[in-house]
Each structure stands twice: as C-alpha cells, then as structure tokens.
Amino acid sequence: MCGLAGLYYPETPKPVDPARIRAMTEAMAVRGPDGEGVWTAPGVGLGHRRLSIIDVEGSPQPMHDGEGALSVLFNGCIYNYRELRAELGAKGWAFRTGGDTEVLLAAWAAWGPAMLDRLNGMFAFVIHDARAQQLFMARDRMGVKPLHYARLADGALAFSSELKGLLAHPLLRRVPDIRAVEDFLAFGYVPDDACIVAGVSKLPAGHYLLVQRGKPVPAPVQWWDVSFADRAKGSTKALEEELIAHMREGVRSRLVADVPLGAFLSGGVDSSAVVALMAEASPQAVRTCTIGFAEAGHDERAFAATVAERFRTDHDTRVVSSENFGLIDRLVAAFDEPFADASALATYQVCALAREKVTVALSGDGADEIMAGYRRYRFQAAEERVRALLPPQFRSQVFGTLGRLYPKADWAPRPLRAKTTLLALADEGAEAYARAVGVTTPAIRARLFNDAARRALNGHRAEDRYIAAMRDAPARDPIDRAQYADMKIWLPGDILAKTDRTSMAVSLEAREPLLDHRLVTFAARLPASMRLRHGEGKWLMKKAMERYLPREVLYRPKMGFVTPVSDWFRGALAGEAAALSRSRVLADTGWFDMEALRSIAEAHRAGREEHGRTLWQFVMLERSLKRLFA
Structure with a gap:
C-alpha cells in the first residue's frame, strides 16, 4: 500500500521541478512511511511513498527497467505476481527484484494494456513508456485503490492517489463544485464520477487512461465490468461448493505478505467468514480486532468474541463513544472530500487497533454488495412484485396520495413507518431505489438549498446516476x-x-478477499434466489458457511457497522448540531438556508423528526469546506 503522484506534459515535454513532485508525495506521507522516491525527465515527473509489504528490503519506486525506457508507480498488491513472474521469466524477462512491482513493468513490455486482464489484485498504477511516448494509468476492477487526476493551467496532467496530493500543487485551482455537494448530501459521499474540487477527476474502477504525447488526453477506457446477464447452472450443493472454493481462494491469495497480517472481526457474517477461512489456511493463530460501542443496540462485541473463541484467534477489542468525536478532524484530513458515512469513525479505530500488531489486515467488505446482503434489496424485491401487479398510473395516484398523507412518524416503531414505502411504490423501481440508498432526501435537500444553489445546480440531481446505472445494467x-x-x-x-x-x-x-474478481463474477451469475431467498440476504453464502460458523452468528438480525450519531446529536453532541446554523463557513458558500438548517437540528434534538445522518453530513461538510477552501 503506497501513495503515488506525478506530472505529465502531453503536448510539450516541459521540465519538471522535482521539488513539486516531492511536495505532492509528502502530502500523502502517511500512505508510505517506509520509503520515498522522485524521478524526473523532460515532460514527466514521478513520485512515490512506500509502505513495504512484499520484498521489504527491495523494490524501491519509482522503478525502472534495465534500459530506463519504462518507469512505474504502483499502489496496491498483485496477488498472483509469482505466477506472472514465472510466465514472464519464461518469455525472457530477467527480474532484478523479488516483489510484485517489477511484474507490472514486464507485463507492460509483454502485453501492453492487455496486461490488465491477467492481474489479480487491488491496484492503481502509472507506467511511463519513454520509447512510445505514452503514459498509462490503470485502476483495479472494483476500485479498491484510488487515483485522481486533473489538467493544470500550464498544460500538465497531474495525478495522485489522493486529492491532497493534487492540492499540494500551486497551479490546481481550488473552486468548490456545488454538484458534488448535491451528490454528497444525497449519498453521504462524493461519488467517483464527481469531485468537491471542480476540474478534478477520479479514474473509474475497472478503467485505464492511455495518454499519447502530441495528442489530446482521451476519455478513460473501461477494461472490466461485472455482468448479471448469465445464470450459473447446477444443484444447490454444487453451487455451494463452488462458492466456498472461490471464497477460500480469495482469502488464501490475500495472505501473501512479508510483514505481520491479521483481520478485522466485527462479529457479522462477512468478517467472521473471512476469519474462519484464514484460520483454516494459517498454521498460526489469526490476529483479530473488534470495535464496539457503548450503546448496546450497536454493539457486536459478544458475537465477535464467540467467533474469536471458536477459532482461537489472538483477539483485541476497543470501544467507540461520543467522546471520540474529536477524531473527526483527523477523518476530514484523511478523506479530503466530505465523507459522512459515520462508520468511518469506528473503521478508523479498528484500523488503528490492528496497526498496533499487524501491517496488513483482511476485511469482510463487499459481501453485502455481491450477495445481496442489505435489507434494501429485500425491500426492493418486494416492492417490485407489487409494481408488477398494478398499472403505473394507479400506483402513482393511490400510493402517492397515501404517502403524502401518511405522517412521517420517525418516532414510531418501524412497522408503523409506512410513508417511505408508500412513496416508493408510487415511483418506478430505479427511482425508488436511488432514494433508498440515499441519506438526505430530495425534499429535505430542496428545503436546505436556497434559490442561488438551485440555479447553480441547473437541474443536476444526484439520484439520476443511479437510475442510469440500473437502466443500463447487464442484468x-x-x-x-x-x-x-x-x-x-x-x-x-x-x-x-x-x-x-x-x-x-x-x-x-x-x-478485501470477498471482492476477488472471480468470486464477484461467480456471485453475479448465481440465480437471484441463491442470493436472496425468503427475505434472507446472502442465502447461499450463509448456507455454505454453516460448516464453519454458529447459527447465532449466521442468522441473527443484521446490525451493520453503524455509529450511533443520532443518539449523540440528542445527547452529548446536541450543541454541535445547534451550532451548524451559525456556521460562517456554511453561510459564506451562499448555498444554504441557515434557518432551515436550524429547524431540522432542533426537530432532531427534540425527537420530533430523525435527521441524525443529515446533521452528521453538515458537520463533515463544514469541516471539509473549511480545510479545502477557507
């Protein structure tokens, strides 16, 4: 895991100041505390910060081939690098190092952009080919590793692992993009097709960018996509065994490291499955760590302890409470863009706990997405069955009217909160799902934005990207x-x-072993009933894991890694919520109705309405705007 940054002049090979490259990489020094390197030539500058994982004493970056024609910057890990080394060695490449970075140089020389299909890993890398006068940038299939880029006023193409690397360059204009603010308020994060700093792009997952000197910078090219268009055939037992084989290989391939390795263990199905398969593959006790919450309804430590005991792991725990609110400035600095998934607070804590003993940790991320584990998939399936039975006009009139009349009732037990479901049934499926994945609804956003903001948005609506993705899905x-x-x-x-x-x-x-691309491809081909059955998400995965995990772990209600911010804003952090309406940073944007912000903070504190996640968004937005633009 590393940080990379650099400059490339597509038109004219202007000189590059090494000090500017160094400033860009130093802004991300925490990504690579074990080594640094800067290399420049006419028209190109490459910089790197290294966290040593494989070939710890070797493989410095930027790395060059023996003739100096090829140079590479690499962030990530190629899990099948040993197999590729053997294949490329047979083709005549004489390896000088023992790691996975040099494999990228050899693969580019042998196969060009087609090399990507052969890589099993998480990666963002940049290759400079001096002979071909090309710069090649690529990102892994699922988007595990980030890569940002922007055109500068002097013609340079600047690139960096994180936004902060670009911000270290004095020619990057710092102008906020209100469309990204709309996206952030809708979803709680700025999607990969947007950026809070206008003019900055993120290379999409599964894409590459090939820049040829003397030609315009082209659009990124998609080199991989997941398809749900085909269905796997076979008995439940056969598919179960195939699923376990893919999961096992995903875990085992990610155990390659020359440094201590462990796992996050939340006590949920996904991380518990990873730990079980790690224990199966490891001769030593697996090191595990868990974060809990003082609020009982959010705390999963007991389940994590059950799994830790079952597999005799070397287990550590830590508790997060509202007293850890002071960490948010550290999170703001880490994310650069506003990021309001409140579980980031706990994720940071579990990472810090893991780092006390290991340098690499496996997570259970991705299983909910590939195996339909979220509750919203169950709701979507049920709602679509109703939509299929009734004409659109009838649904719009009847359910729309009932939804508008039904009280919001955030205070009521969940079965009585029918307003959202009624309004969803009035909409088409993609529109309803786009709202279901959101945080702050279009109605609340309309209330919080003022007229100037609405004019600046010029019709841009965050949910439209979801509707387009669902419409065009190979599904x-x-x-x-x-x-x-x-x-x-x-x-x-x-x-x-x-x-x-x-x-x-x-x-x-x-x-993330559960995002191994072979497992993702297999899961997408499973019949939908193997993913979601009788309201049970991850159905086949849970069935397959019965041989490893107790039923009370597999089939308990899903809690999720959720920080209890709503409770905090009615208690210890009520003052933080109230202060938002007096924020000069938010007011100076000229985008928000500050009285509306005061009103929702008060309604939340009094328990009349539920706005905890929206308030958390504004806390994070305020601090990010202050850091980036003030």
Missing part, C-alpha cells in the same frame, strides 16, 4: 440491477474509499 431482474448500481457507485465511492482512507491514515494495508 436480468431488479435485484441484479440494484446490486450492479451499488457495485458501480456505492462500493467504490463509500465502502472502499472508507477502508482505504482510514487504513492509510494509520499506515495499514487493508485487503
């Missing part, structure tokens, strides 16, 4: 479409960004 049924959209938008924008930034903030490498 067979509504659950396929919802999962596909989540894999393209939610997974890289929220889940993987959260894990990358919080782990890198403490110089820890996190790996």
Whole structure:
C-alpha cells in the first residue's frame, strides 16, 4: 500500500521541478512511511511513498527497467505476481527484484494494456513508456485503490492517489463544485464520477487512461465490468461448493505478505467468514480486532468474541463513544472530500487497533454488495412484485396520495413507518431505489438549498446516476440491477474509499478477499434466489458457511457497522448540531438556508423528526469546506 503522484506534459515535454513532485508525495506521507522516491525527465515527473509489504528490503519506486525506457508507480498488491513472474521469466524477462512491482513493468513490455486482464489484485498504477511516448494509468476492477487526476493551467496532467496530493500543487485551482455537494448530501459521499474540487477527476474502477504525447488526453477506457446477464447452472450443493472454493481462494491469495497480517472481526457474517477461512489456511493463530460501542443496540462485541473463541484467534477489542468525536478532524484530513458515512469513525479505530500488531489486515467488505446482503434489496424485491401487479398510473395516484398523507412518524416503531414505502411504490423501481440508498432526501435537500444553489445546480440531481446505472445494467431482474448500481457507485465511492482512507491514515494495508474478481463474477451469475431467498440476504453464502460458523452468528438480525450519531446529536453532541446554523463557513458558500438548517437540528434534538445522518453530513461538510477552501 503506497501513495503515488506525478506530472505529465502531453503536448510539450516541459521540465519538471522535482521539488513539486516531492511536495505532492509528502502530502500523502502517511500512505508510505517506509520509503520515498522522485524521478524526473523532460515532460514527466514521478513520485512515490512506500509502505513495504512484499520484498521489504527491495523494490524501491519509482522503478525502472534495465534500459530506463519504462518507469512505474504502483499502489496496491498483485496477488498472483509469482505466477506472472514465472510466465514472464519464461518469455525472457530477467527480474532484478523479488516483489510484485517489477511484474507490472514486464507485463507492460509483454502485453501492453492487455496486461490488465491477467492481474489479480487491488491496484492503481502509472507506467511511463519513454520509447512510445505514452503514459498509462490503470485502476483495479472494483476500485479498491484510488487515483485522481486533473489538467493544470500550464498544460500538465497531474495525478495522485489522493486529492491532497493534487492540492499540494500551486497551479490546481481550488473552486468548490456545488454538484458534488448535491451528490454528497444525497449519498453521504462524493461519488467517483464527481469531485468537491471542480476540474478534478477520479479514474473509474475497472478503467485505464492511455495518454499519447502530441495528442489530446482521451476519455478513460473501461477494461472490466461485472455482468448479471448469465445464470450459473447446477444443484444447490454444487453451487455451494463452488462458492466456498472461490471464497477460500480469495482469502488464501490475500495472505501473501512479508510483514505481520491479521483481520478485522466485527462479529457479522462477512468478517467472521473471512476469519474462519484464514484460520483454516494459517498454521498460526489469526490476529483479530473488534470495535464496539457503548450503546448496546450497536454493539457486536459478544458475537465477535464467540467467533474469536471458536477459532482461537489472538483477539483485541476497543470501544467507540461520543467522546471520540474529536477524531473527526483527523477523518476530514484523511478523506479530503466530505465523507459522512459515520462508520468511518469506528473503521478508523479498528484500523488503528490492528496497526498496533499487524501491517496488513483482511476485511469482510463487499459481501453485502455481491450477495445481496442489505435489507434494501429485500425491500426492493418486494416492492417490485407489487409494481408488477398494478398499472403505473394507479400506483402513482393511490400510493402517492397515501404517502403524502401518511405522517412521517420517525418516532414510531418501524412497522408503523409506512410513508417511505408508500412513496416508493408510487415511483418506478430505479427511482425508488436511488432514494433508498440515499441519506438526505430530495425534499429535505430542496428545503436546505436556497434559490442561488438551485440555479447553480441547473437541474443536476444526484439520484439520476443511479437510475442510469440500473437502466443500463447487464442484468436480468431488479435485484441484479440494484446490486450492479451499488457495485458501480456505492462500493467504490463509500465502502472502499472508507477502508482505504482510514487504513492509510494509520499506515495499514487493508485487503478485501470477498471482492476477488472471480468470486464477484461467480456471485453475479448465481440465480437471484441463491442470493436472496425468503427475505434472507446472502442465502447461499450463509448456507455454505454453516460448516464453519454458529447459527447465532449466521442468522441473527443484521446490525451493520453503524455509529450511533443520532443518539449523540440528542445527547452529548446536541450543541454541535445547534451550532451548524451559525456556521460562517456554511453561510459564506451562499448555498444554504441557515434557518432551515436550524429547524431540522432542533426537530432532531427534540425527537420530533430523525435527521441524525443529515446533521452528521453538515458537520463533515463544514469541516471539509473549511480545510479545502477557507
């Protein structure tokens, strides 16, 4: 795990100041505390910070081939690098190092962009080919590792693992993009097709960018996608065994490391499955760590302890409470863009706990997306069955009217909160799902934005990207479409960004075995009933794991890794919520109705309405705007 940054002049090979490259990499020093390197040539500058995981004493970066024609910057890990080394060695490549970085140089020389299909790993890398006068940038299939880029006023293409690397360059204009603010308020994160700093792009997951000197910078090219269009055939038992084989290989391939390795253990199905398969593959006790909460309804430590005891892991725990609110400035610095998935606070804590003993930690991220584990998939399936039975006009009139008349009732028991369901049934499936994955609804956003903001947005609406993704998905049924959209938008924008930034903030490498691309491809081909059956998400995965895990872990109600911010804003942090309406940073944007913000904070504190996540969004937005633009 590392940080990379650099400059490339596509038109004219202007000189590059090494000090500027060094400033860009130093802004991300925490991503690579074990080594640094800067290399420049006419028209190109490459910089790197290294966290040593494989070939600890070797493989410095930027790395060059023996003739100096090829240079590479690499962030991530190629899990099948040994197999590729053998294949490329047979083709005549004489390896000078023992790690996975040099494999990228050899693979580019042998196969060019087609090399990507052969890589099993998480990665963002940049290759400079002096002979071909090309710069090649690529990102892994699922978007585990980030890569940002922007054109500068002097013609340079600047690139960096994180936004902060670009911000270290004085020619990057710092202008906020209100469309990204709309996206953030809708979802709680800025998606990969947007950026809070206008003019900055993120290379999409499963894409590459090939820049040829003397030609315009082209659009990124998609080199991989997941398809739900085909269905696997076979008995339940056969598919169960195939699923376990893919999961086992995903875990075992990610145990390659020359440094101490462990796992996050929340006590849920996904992390428990990873720990079980790690224990099966490891001769030593697996090191595990768990974060709990003082609030009982959010605390899973007892379940994690059950799994730790079952597999005799070396287990540590830590508790998060509202007293840890002071860490949010550290999170703001880690994420750069506003990020309001409140579980980032706990994720940071579990990463810090893991780093005390290990340098690499495996997580259970991704299983909910690939195996339909979220409750919203169950709701979407049920709602689509109703939609299929009734004409659209009838649904719009009847359910829309009932939904508007039904009280919001945030205070009521869940079965009585029918307003959201009624309004969802009035909409088409993609529109309803786009709202279901959101945080702050279009109605509340309209209330919080003022007229100037609405004019600046010029019709831009965050939910439209979800609707387009579901419409164009290579899929067979509504659950396929919802999962596909989540894999393209939610997974890289929220889940993987959260894990990358919080782990890198403490110089820890996190790996996601349940996002092995072979497992993802297999899961997408499963019949929908193997993923979601009788309201049970991850059905086949849970059935397959019965041989490893107790039923009270597999089939208990899903809690999720959720920080109890709503409770905090009615208690210890009520003052923080009230202060938002007096924020000069928010007021100076000229975008918000500050009285509306005061009103929702008061309604939440009094328990009349539920706005905890929206208030957390504004806390994070205020601090991010202050850090980036004030």
